[in-house]
Amino acid sequence: MNQKSDTFIFESYLVLPDKKEIDFYYKYKDLKFSEKIFLPKQIPSTVDPVLLNKVLENLHIILGISYYKIHCAKKINIPYLLTYEQAFFWNTVYTKGLGEFFYRNKIDFRDLISFPFSKEFISSPIEGKKQKRNLVGIGGGKDSIVAIELLKKQNKEFKGLILETGNSDIQKRVANTAQIDFLLINRKLDEKLFSLVNIYKGHVPFSAIFAFVSLLTSVIYDYSDIITSNEKSSNFGSINYLGSEINHQWSKSEEFENLFKNYVSKFITPEIDYFSLLRNYSELKITEMFVKYKKYFTIFSSCNRNFNIKSKSAKKWCGECPKCAFVFIMLAAFLTKQEVIFIFGKNMLNDESLIPLYSDLLGKGDMKPFDCVGTFDESMEAFKAIKTKGEFNEANVIKSISI
Secondary structure (H helix, E strand, C coil), X not given: CCCCCCEEEEEEEEECCCCCEEEEEEXXXXXXXXXXXXXXXXXXXXXXXXXXXXXXXXXXXXXXXXXXXXXXXXXXECCCCCCHHHHXXXXXXXXXXXXXXXXXXXXXXXXXXXXXXXXXXXXXXXXXXXXXCEEEECCCCHHHHHHHHHHHHCCCCEEEXXXXXXCCHHHHHHHHHHCCCEEEEEEECCHHHHCCCCCCCCCCCHHHHHHXXXXXXXXXXXXXXXXXXXXXXXXXXXXXXXCEEECCCHHHCHHHHHHHHHHHHHHCCCCCEEEECCCCCCHHHHHHHHCCCHHHCCCCCCCHHHHCCCCCCCXXXXXXXXXXXXXXXXXXXXXXXXXXXXXXXCCHHHCHHHHHHHHHHCCCCCCXXXXXXXXXXXXXXXXXXXXXXXXXXXXXXHHHCCC
8 A cells, every 4th residue: 555645634523512422523535534432421611611622632633543544644734733842742642652553554654744833832731720539540451450459458539430442341340349430431433444445454552542531531520640550561662663662552651651741731731640550560560469359350351352342252361362371371470270261261371373472472482462461571480480380381382482
């Protein structure tokens, strides 16, 4: 496919009269797209309209990444003024957030994305004290469960946030098992994304989208702190491409976290903070904390195929993707063989077809898989612990990979 030199247009957004639905509009050539956000409760009249518009303008830009990438137009047109620093932020988010997408589609991203800016424009944040309240993202996996339980131990008051783009049953069950209240934001992408042919397809930075949706939620419903569950290993990428590190988890990384915090504080509002409660923890440490909470074993899932927008699978674990393989060895380092197989429904370490995948996870293959998996060192440490325990020593993967 030839890269296009046409213009991708961020047209407008509209808050519907019920103040519970917000529509975002985009255009490329003759194609028009609309994405919808549905809120659990209407926007209160007390919300500062200038602040709300600032948030919605930025949400409009991040949601547009799903539509921009179908042709990667060289020119971008937006109906808002940006400072040079704001444009630089969006150039960075789009370029690094789409890194895996560019790599897989063999797109030369250098100097591709250039958001327009005005040298004269000045953007100032909106002051206004928020209540000291915590909003915690619920992803359905072990990380957000650990964050929830840590906050409960600290006697923190908080509410969960679920961003529903497909099936959110797992996240809801996690919240109910944790016995916490939650807000559910429903996101409906344009159906044309799933029917168009001859377009680029691939990974988008979901955690960056979540960050801006959680910012909207905080502004509307009065929360001062947005808490995520992104671990230390999300800082590490998989491969170098055209001089840049390509990181599937870039929008979960500390780099994005700091960029987002600074951007919000400088250009939107300094009253809302955004941070990860688990930033200093390794995957192994998080798993060690998680295994104490056995009540979640039958309901949680870290398999991203469950959260695919079009997924209709009733299985919590596909048992064949990098995330399943990685979480299996993390858990097997601490749990009994029987417990781990009960969770996954199969012995993944006995599946010969997964030997190349485990080689990749351990740094003995081609590269670190494009998925939310830990570092080679973390996988190796888990593998060694499993071998020391001995329960899986007759499994095909254990026998086939030497460490």
